[in-house]
Amino acid sequence: MVIYEELKKDHREVLALCDRLIQSADASSEQRNGLIAQIRDALIPHSRAEEALFYNAIRQEAADKAEIAHAYTEHMMAETLLRSLQVQGVVDVAWRTTATKLRDALAHHIQEEETEMFAEAQKVLSTQEAEQIGAAFVQLKPHIEEQGFMGTSMDLIANLLPTRFAATFRKLGVQNGQPQ
Ligand SMILES: [Fe+2]
Numbered sequence: 001m002v003i004y005e006e007l008k009k010d011h012r013e014v015l016a017l018c019d020r021l022i023q024s025a026d027a028s029s030e031q032r033n034g035l036i037a038q039i040r041d042a043l044i045p046h047s048r049a050e051e052a053l054f055y056n057a058i059r060q061e062a063a064d065k066a067e068i069a070h071a072y073t074e075h076m077m078a079e080t081l082l083r084s085l086q087v088q089g090v091v092d093v094a095w096r097t098t099a100t101k102l103r104d105a106l107a108h109h110i111q112e113e114e115t116e117m118f119a120e121a122q123k124v125l126s127t128q129e130a131e132q133i134g135a136a137f138v139q140l141k142p143h144i145e146e147q148g149f150m151g152t153s154m155d156l157i158a159n160l161l162p163t164r165f166a167a168t169f170r171k172l173g174v175q176n177g178q179p180q
Pocket residue numbers: 007011046050110113
């Protein structure tokens with residue numbers, strides 16, 4: 001499947017999970033925390049694999065580099081909201097406000113990705129390349145799921161760096177005792 005279809009599938013899934021969380025007023029704390037964990041497991045591997053494979057593939061040739069930088073910023077913002085949600089859990093009444101903010105932020109990000117970014121990518125990637133990136137995306141995601149938040153934060157930074165610096169940064173992370 002081409003990368004665009006893989007990304008869209010994940011996008012629908014994470015938005016549906018956010019909707020379920022927002023509507024979970026009658027759920028127990030365990031059920032709600034379970035949903036927050038499901039959002040995390042859907043969002044984090046998606047974002048890291050998307051950065052490593054999709055953003056990196058188009059960023060060298062894309063005419064609008066600011067758009068990719070903007071998308072990275074939105075990943076960071078979404079993860080900050082997710083962390084607040086995990087901390088608030090269910091004891092704090094603010095969880096619903098945060099969940100709604102996260103849902104809206106993701107809906108905005110996804111809309112831009114599926115319109116502007118996909119259009120940009122289709123200019124620089126052949127269908128065969130889009131299929132290869134799609135296959136690599138499916139292979140990479142389960143590896144990211146095994147990592148904690150710290151590991152994926154290190155990867156977020158590494159994915160922002162030019163390829164030749166990213167390798168050195170990843171090695172530094174390992175030396176400091178961070179998972180890769
Ligand atoms: Fe995405």
